[in-house]
Amino acid sequence: MKLPKVSAVIAAAVLAPAVLFPSSASAADSPQPAGVSGPDTASDKPDDAGHQDAGDQEKRDRAEVQRILADKESGRGVRDAAGKALKGGAAELRHFLEVELPKQRADDDRVMLGRIMAEGGPAVKAAAGKALDGTYADVVKFLKEGQFTARAEDEDRAKVQAILADKECGRGVREAGEKALKGDAAAVRHFLEVELPRQRADDNRVKVAQILSAATGRGVKEAAIQAMNGTDADVVTFLTKGWATAQAEDDRVAVLRLMADKDCGRGVREAGSKALDGTAADVRRFLETGYAEARQDDDRVKLSQIMDVGGPAVKAAAGKALSGTYADVVKFLKEGQFTARAQDEADAARKPAQDRTPDAKPAAQPESGQGQGVQPAAVTTTTGTTGTAGTTGTTGTTGTATGTTTAGTAATATSARPGQLAATGTDGLGWEAGGAAAAVAAGAALVAVSRRRRSAGS
Structure with a gap:
């Protein structure tokens, strides 16, 4: 039985899409890379009359390529290939969506993984390296999940390291933190959430106790x-x-x-x-x-x-201290000044004794009786003679001898310096007392001589 001519046309229209676009069907059935939406195949349906418009398909493909190109997540390889496809026709657009897009996206994902690995911390580097050694599915999994888990671990480790670097970190926190860093991500997280508050509270109390002890x-x-x-x-x-x-x-x-x-x-x-x-x-x-x-x-x-105001020794010691360190100054104020003062006082005590040594020597007796050196003898002699002058003759002579001996002894004991009276120690009367004594002595001698002459004449 022959099919009507109209039925043959309809059958051809129905079978045409499967014959002309087999790759689209297979692309829709294959797994898509992460974050990639495939071409808009839902709209590739024949119209009510069973016809497929090739021009409409090209428009839809071009719109999809433009959308991919505008996506900020698209990598450099995808962008370059999409831009090239937009310059072509329907075949170039379809080739990009079915062949170039998965290939370029896989390359871009690996480039992105490498960049993350280079900039990441220890945990990120380790996870990225493991993904690069695996399949493309491992790369996609790292980009979707693994990198964030690894980054969290690196951030936790960075927090622990910052805590340990703080100079206020106590012994308990430091020991627990160092132990956590030697473990895995779970150990680090446990330290931050559980160990850190407890150890920090203990360290704070230890610090207060130290402050109390030193206060x-x-x-x-x-x-x-x-x-x-x-x-x-x-x-x-x-x-x-x-x-x-x-x-x-x-x-x-x-x-x-x-x-x-x-x-x-x-x-x-x-x-x-x-x-x-x-x-x-x-x-x-x-x-x-x-x-x-x-x-x-x-x-x-x-x-x-x-x-x-100090003496020679004090001045010398003080000058030496001023030329030295502050420790020398303190030592002088505490000890040196008193030692130097004692030396100055000792020197001052010895100086008067040295000054008295020449005066203690007996004064020379001039022959003519001139000078201050003769005054003590004249005073001494006159003392005895004057005491007997009011009496008579022999008694006076005898008194003179006795007086001379006594007064001479007194003069020797009291003659501290010339011109000082023996009994009172009064200065300034040497010459006057000596002259009067000499006059009295001379008068007494003349009286004695006159008496002797009278006796001889009688």
């Missing part, structure tokens, strides 16, 4: 004890705020004590007052460096003052 001020001690008796949050509050507040108050008390010291100099007082008028940092800076600098200046000023 010298009352405020810090009381605040630290209160924190230790509280919660972990109280400990953190003390370390972040309370400690600084209490330390500032204790520092001000310390400055006031230094200024009240009796040995405090002008420089220390001025620097301390200036610090107290400033901030807590100014007060702390004074205690750490300012006080020592001001004290050194004050000690050097004090040394200079001692040097100005």
